[in-house]
Amino acid sequence: xxxxxxxxxxxxxxxxxxxxxxxxxxxxxxxxxxxxxxxxxxxxxxxxxxxxxxxxxxxxxxxxxxxxxxxxxxxxxxxxxxxxxxxxxxxxxxxxxxxxxxxxxxxxxxxxxxxxxxxxxxxxxxxxxxxxxxxxxxxxxxxxxxxxxxxxxxxxxxxxxxxxxxxxxxxxxxxxxxxxxxxxxxxxxxxxxxxxx
Amino acid sequence: xxxxxxxxxxxxxxxxxxxxxxxxxxxxxxxxxxxxxxxxxxxxxxxxxxxxxxxxxxxxxxxxxxxxxxxxxxxxxxxxxxxxxxxxxxxxxxxxxxxxxxxxxxxxxxxxxxxxxxxxxxxxxxxxxxxxxxxxxxxxxxxxxxxxxxxxxxxxxxxxxxxxxxxxxxxxxxxxxxxxxxxxxxxxxxxxxxxxxxxxxxxxxxxxxxxxxxxxxxxxxxxxxxxxxxxxxxxxxxxxxxxxxxxxxxxxxxxxxxxxxxxxxxxxxxxxxxxxxxxxxxxxxxxx
Numbered sequence: 001x002x003x004x005x006x007x008x009x010x011x012x013x014x015x016x017x018x019x020x021x022x023x024x025x026x027x028x029x030x031x032x033x034x035x036x037x038x039x040x041x042x043x044x045x046x047x048x049x050x051x052x053x054x055x056x057x058x059x060x061x062x063x064x065x066x067x068x069x070x071x072x073x074x075x076x077x078x079x080x081x082x083x084x085x086x087x088x089x090x091x092x093x094x095x096x097x098x099x100x101x102x103x104x105x106x107x108x109x110x111x112x113x114x115x116x117x118x119x120x121x122x123x124x125x126x127x128x129x130x131x132x133x134x135x136x137x138x139x140x141x142x143x144x145x146x147x148x149x150x151x152x153x154x155x156x157x158x159x160x161x162x163x164x165x166x167x168x169x170x171x172x173x174x175x176x177x178x179x180x181x182x183x184x185x186x187x188x189x190x191x192x193x194x195x196x197x
Numbered sequence: 198x199x200x201x202x203x204x205x206x207x208x209x210x211x212x213x214x215x216x217x218x219x220x221x222x223x224x225x226x227x228x229x230x231x232x233x234x235x236x237x238x239x240x241x242x243x244x245x246x247x248x249x250x251x252x253x254x255x256x257x258x259x260x261x262x263x264x265x266x267x268x269x270x271x272x273x274x275x276x277x278x279x280x281x282x283x284x285x286x287x288x289x290x291x292x293x294x295x296x297x298x299x300x301x302x303x304x305x306x307x308x309x310x311x312x313x314x315x316x317x318x319x320x321x322x323x324x325x326x327x328x329x330x331x332x333x334x335x336x337x338x339x340x341x342x343x344x345x346x347x348x349x350x351x352x353x354x355x356x357x358x359x360x361x362x363x364x365x366x367x368x369x370x371x372x373x374x375x376x377x378x379x380x381x382x383x384x385x386x387x388x389x390x391x392x393x394x395x396x397x398x399x400x401x402x403x404x405x406x407x408x409x410x411x412x413x414x415x416x417x418x419x420x421x422x423x424x425x426x427x428x429x430x431x432x433x434x435x436x437x438x439x440x441x442x443x444x445x446x447x448x449x450x451x452x453x454x455x456x457x458x459x460x461x462x463x464x465x466x467x468x469x470x471x472x473x474x475x476x477x478x479x480x481x482x483x484x485x
Binding site: 004041071092096133 | 311329332333339340343344345346347394395397398399400409410413431432433436437440441443444462464465466481
């Protein structure tokens with residue numbers, strides 16, 4: 001007993017073939033599915049199968065592995081499909097999709113203008129979450145647009161929340177204007193007053 | 198510096214290099230690190246015997262000389278550490294986490310297999326050896342339970358230092374004097390070498406935390422220390438490293454991050470657990 005050294009012979013790296021990994025995406029064992037999703041990193045032919053499965057995957061850890069691999073394909077096709085998931089009834093799925101989109105600085109900006117005008121205010125709330133972490137020079141401008149123009153107080157509050165780490169004196173008028181637009185919303189008022197402090 | 202080593206990289210060279218290094222390691226350097234990167238690349242070029250960036254970079258990219266890549270990784274990864282750093286997390290390990298691990302695995306008498314602890318990145322060895330010292334000196338079950346401690350790092354040079362386990366007084370400043378006397382031997386020039394038994398007990402590996410296939414060789418760890426590594430990665434690489442850490446852990450296993458790091462900003466796959474000593478993250482348990 002006590003401290004011991006592992007004496008087993010070092011294992012050799014095992015690389016599964018791409019067809020095997022694609023088959024394993026449907027394996028009943030969630031660990032196998034998860035490792036297959038990660039193993040498909042950088043494999044272009046895996047994008048379609050992963051996009052087809054990610055929304056239906058019941059295990060969050062497997063779903064997040066799929067999203068990690070998908071997000072590395074920072075292309076329009078992936079961003080478009082992940083954006084659809086922002087409207088999901090599954091809160092975990094739409095949040096995970098937002099986090100994945102935020103790590104795609106090349107493809108996500110192209111879909112932001114459309115998301116900002118989406119009819120569903122919940123999608124616009126998720127868009128604010130994407131913008132909170134998206135590394136793009138226009139991210140703060142888009143958040144300011146949401147605060148200035150969006151008709152729904154929850155969206156404005158989400159945008160204020162996303163802007164908080166970067167808020168400065170230059171945003172004071174924008175934020176005060178938002179309070180004036182929604183005088184009956186105490187939560188928004190509280191959020192903005194906290195931001196201005 | 199498409200020209201000679203010394204005056205710094207041109208904008209275009211810096212951008213090319215930055216993309217290359219990111220793809221290899223997951224580490225992305227911002228403009229604020231420009232001076233640091235320029236100096237270290239300059240050293241790499243000189244170490245490799247080239248007189249300009251272009252020749253060195255072509256050789257690096259074509260993998261003509263594997264030593265170039267390792268020297269580059271060694272130069273550009275940060276390895277500052279010392280014994281018993283952020284010691285409150287070792288307190289949490291001893292007093293909160295290990296009791297939970299033993300309970301989850303049926304208690305000392307019924308456990309199958311050792312308690313496994315991973316230190317990644319382990320740098321020059323201070324962290325895994327600190328864990329060993331704390332367990333040997335303070336853990337009541339160290340005579341009842343087998344413990345495997347592993348250290349891993351991307352940098353081969355710091356791993357060579359860890360194998361030698363010879364440290365200066367600055368590195369040992371937080372180690373109680375009786376422990377220094379008991380576990381270290383003065384080897385001259387103000388340096389002390391760690392006891393051979395402890396060195397032998399800690400297994401060291403070279404691995405890139407973003408390399409999913411390589412990380413699959415690590416399995417069933419009860420506790421992982423991954424402190425001050427993820428802060429060097431961009432969002433996507435952090436996510437991948439987090440996924441790989443999840444894979445090396447046993448369900449219910451514990452993950453310690455550095456005090457300024459938060460998994461909640463990286464990935465939702467771990468469950469945060471608040472201990473008196475701070476937040477630790479757990480791989481969720483759950484049936485397959």
